[in-house]
Amino acid sequence: xxxxxxxxxxxxxxxxxxxxxxxxxxxxxxxxxxxxxxxxxxxxxxxxxxxxxxxxxxxxxxxxxxxxxxxxxxxxxxxxxxxxxxxxxxxxxxxxxxxxxxxxxxxxxxxxxxxxxxxxxxxxxxxxxxxxxxxxxxxxxxxxxxxxxxxxxxxxxxxxxxxxxxxxxxxxxxxxxxxxxxxxxxxxxxxxxxxxxxxxxxxxxxxxxxxxxxxxxxxxxxxxxxxxxxxxxxxxxxxxxxxxxxxxxxxxxxxxxxxxxxxxxxxxxxxxxxxxxxxxxxxxxxxxxxxxxxxxxxxxxxxxxxxxxxxx
Numbered sequence: 001x002x003x004x005x006x007x008x009x010x011x012x013x014x015x016x017x018x019x020x021x022x023x024x025x026x027x028x029x030x031x032x033x034x035x036x037x038x039x040x041x042x043x044x045x046x047x048x049x050x051x052x053x054x055x056x057x058x059x060x061x062x063x064x065x066x067x068x069x070x071x072x073x074x075x076x077x078x079x080x081x082x083x084x085x086x087x088x089x090x091x092x093x094x095x096x097x098x099x100x101x102x103x104x105x106x107x108x109x110x111x112x113x114x115x116x117x118x119x120x121x122x123x124x125x126x127x128x129x130x131x132x133x134x135x136x137x138x139x140x141x142x143x144x145x146x147x148x149x150x151x152x153x154x155x156x157x158x159x160x161x162x163x164x165x166x167x168x169x170x171x172x173x174x175x176x177x178x179x180x181x182x183x184x185x186x187x188x189x190x191x192x193x194x195x196x197x198x199x200x201x202x203x204x205x206x207x208x209x210x211x212x213x214x215x216x217x218x219x220x221x222x223x224x225x226x227x228x229x230x231x232x233x234x235x236x237x238x239x240x241x242x243x244x245x246x247x248x249x250x251x252x253x254x255x256x257x258x259x260x261x262x263x264x265x266x267x268x269x270x271x272x273x274x275x276x277x278x279x280x281x282x283x284x285x286x287x288x289x290x291x292x293x294x295x296x297x298x299x300x301x302x303x304x305x306x307x308x309x310x311x312x
Contacts, residue, residue, distance in 0.1 A: 044287055045194055046300040048183055051084050058306045061182030062139040063092070065255050066208040066221065068126040069171060070135050071099045071117065071144065078210040078254035079125070080266045081191065081283070082183035083170060086298030090178045091170040092125070092142070095253030095268055095281075096149040099169060111149040112163035119144055123171045140177035146170040148286065151293040165237035165279070167268040168286035169253075170294065184304035187222040190261035192308050194301060196284045199227040199239050205264060206257045206310055207243070211250025222312070225256075228277070238279050239265055256280050261308025263301060 048055055055061070069077045069092070077098035083091040099117040121144040128136035148166040157163060173181060185191060188206045199205070207223040214221065225243035230236070241256070251267055258264040265280030283301070291299050 044291060044300045045191075045303055046084060047303050048305045051302055052088055053084065053090065053178065053181075055305055056180055056182045058182045058184045058186075058304075061180060062127070063125050063173065063177060063180045064182050064184065064186060065092070066186040066210050067092070067139070068136065068210050068250075069094045069098060069253070070124045070126050072122045075100075075252075076126070076135075076211075076250050077252040078208075078250065078267075079171070080253050080255040081185075081263055082181060082302045084298075084300055084302055085296050089296075090173045090181055091145070091299075092173060092181075093253065093266065094123075094169050094171055095266060096147045096167045096169040097268070098253055099144055099147060100149070110163050111166055112152045112157050114149055116147055116149045117144065119147065119150065125173075125177075140180055141174045142171040142177070143174075144169060145172045146290055146294040146296065148289060148293075151289070155293060159235075161235045161237040162285075162289070165234065165268065165281050166286055166289055167253075167281050168266060168290060170290065170296070170299075182305060183302040184306040185255050185257060187312065188257055188261070188308060188310065189306035190257050190304045190308035191255075191263035191301070192261040192303060193263070194284050194287070195258045195262040195264045195282075198230045198236060198282075199241075199258065199264070201227065201229045203227045204259045204310070205239075205241055206259075206261075207251075207254055207267065209251030209254040209267065214250075224310075225278070237282055237285050238268070239282060240277050240279050242277055257308065259310070261310070 065079055065081055067079050069079050077094050079092040079094055081093050101115040123142045124138045125140040126136040126138055147169045186208050205225045208221050210221055223243045225241040228240040254267045256264045263283045265283050268281045269279040
């Protein structure tokens with residue numbers, strides 16, 4: 001099969017799976033400028049050893065960034081980063097659309113109008129799941145305590161970029177499972193900070209997706225990609241990138257690190273084209289919005305216990 005034919009076939013296949021699972025799709029969304037991105041000025045991070053928690057070792061932890069999340073009645077996704085607050089609670093991030101109740105507008109998903117399961121919905125952390133067909137092994141439990149979609153609807157958000165790209169939720173880890181958590185991104189290590197300056201064309205990025213469509217083949221989870229130029233029109237809310245094997249349904253919400261190991265964003269959308277483009281929500285914007293609208297005091301991203309290593 002010629003490469004162009006293969007790409008077209010893959011695009012059709014991904015489109016069909018997206019429609020079936022409710023993952024988000026953006027068609028033909030481009031970038032506008034090669035100028036550096038101004039980013040967000042706010043950084044909210046906490047070193048793992050300053051968090052007041054005794055984290056499980058990276059080798060033994062069963063709940064980490066990259067673990068599968070299964071939101072009751074919705075869909076399987078991939079957790080991104082670990083968070084804590086002033087009260088000592090521990091959270092894992094996922095995409096807000098992981099608790100969505102419908103496919104929505106596949107061309108231009110709008111989190112300000114989309115329906116979502118309510119806060120308090122049960123979420124499990126799983127291994128070896130196959131989307132919603134087979135949940136796999138449950139390694140921990142939690143509940144949905146923040147959704148950018150719900151927050152934006154409640155507050156009447158009018159910013160088009162926020163409505164389109166602010167796709168972030170928090171799952172509070174059950175107290176009895178906190179001892180199973182390590183905040184490091186598998187395989188790559190980190191994050192070492194939050195990226196607040198955006199990306200340039202061709203910058204390397206590092207992701208870790210855990211879609212059940214990969215049938216548990218761990219070697220397929222780490223991904224290296226290259227960014228496109230950040231578009232000024234999106235005001236820093238999103239970054240577009242390409243990878244040899246694009247993010248697929250089940251990878252939604254997964255973490256991407258920039259070339260220095262900083263938390264860059266969370267996988268949100270698929271853009272069908274040649275090549276296939278993924279869009280990730282900007283972590284600094286999503287976290288700043290969550291701090292302002294979640295009611296969670298002192299919400300902070302916990303840095304990894306393991307050093308960032310892009311040279312595997």
